């Protein structure tokens with residue numbers, strides 16, 4: 001038996017099409033256009049790639065995009081002042097400050113300076129607290145995308161055992177809150193967990209978000225588990241030959257030993273083409289959500305998670 005491969009690209013495509021229709025109906029109804037501001041600091045090549053694909057997706061959905069690029073020497077005070085300007089800009093409904101930020105910037109100060117009702121990443125203290133206490137909030141895009149894939153794959157999640165490997169503020173921690181809210185029994189493994197395999201073996205649902213290539217072995221998986229691989233690791237791929245600079249070419253791999261896991265899992269997301277595209281679609285979803293809230297309208301039912 002070989003596992004079903006969950007097609008995140010196709011699922012994200014469907015969601016983006018619905019978002020596009022919704023945005024165009026806003027325009028037809030004279031309600032205006034949602035706007036998303038993306039702030040990039042410095043020149044990390046991976047961040048530049050991600051920001052470009054976010055902006056492309058934004059424009060394809062008919063959402064207005066505002067892109068701002070700062071040198072990595074920008075001061076914290078200047079960055080905070082800029083966020084404040086976006087907070088009061090009526091054309092901007094969502095604000096995303098791309099992480100990581102340079103070391104001299106206090107990342108939490110910047111995140112917490114974003115108006116909570118424009119915090120489409122869901123990283124602001126107020127949204128984190130709301131999610132943890134069951135109050136309406138923005139939900140971080142990657143965990144939201146993972147939840148959508150799980151709900152489509154498994155339906156009701158009540159009573160299932162979910163093991164999350166990794167406990168970051170961006171993925172692991174909010175994922176745990178979301179799965180709890182969906183009535184799962186949640187286990188969290190992290191750097192200091194003595195026997196991660198023992199936690200993963202109990203899981204009907206595995207969410208791998210450690211950022212360690214191949215960390216999750218096939219023999220850790222319970223037969224029939226549903227595996228969501230959030231890891232995006234660039235590793236050398238000598239089998240692809242050499243790049244122009246003479247170094248081996250590279251490829252993206254997840255945190256799960258994918259080829260071996262296929263023989264054990266019931267369903268699994270690939271890397272690339274799994275969670276990544278859903279993250280971007282959920283950013284657009286959160287931006288439409290922000291627009292609706294700020295316009296005092298209910299979110300269209302067709303976009304309900």
Ligand SMILES: Nc1nc(=O)c2c([nH]1)NC[C@@H]1CN(c3ccc(C(=O)N[C@@H](CCC(=O)O)C(=O)O)cc3)C=[N+]21
Nearest residue numbers: 050096097098099100121141272273274276277279280
């Ligand atoms: N404030 C903030 N919010 C974020 O949501 C955020 C961030 N900072 N910093 C970086 C991470 C990373 N992230 C990804 C989004 C899409 C893909 C994606 O689409 N990946 C493609 C492959 C992309 C490729 O080929 O490199 C895939 O998995 O199929 C990956 C990673 C959002 N992040």
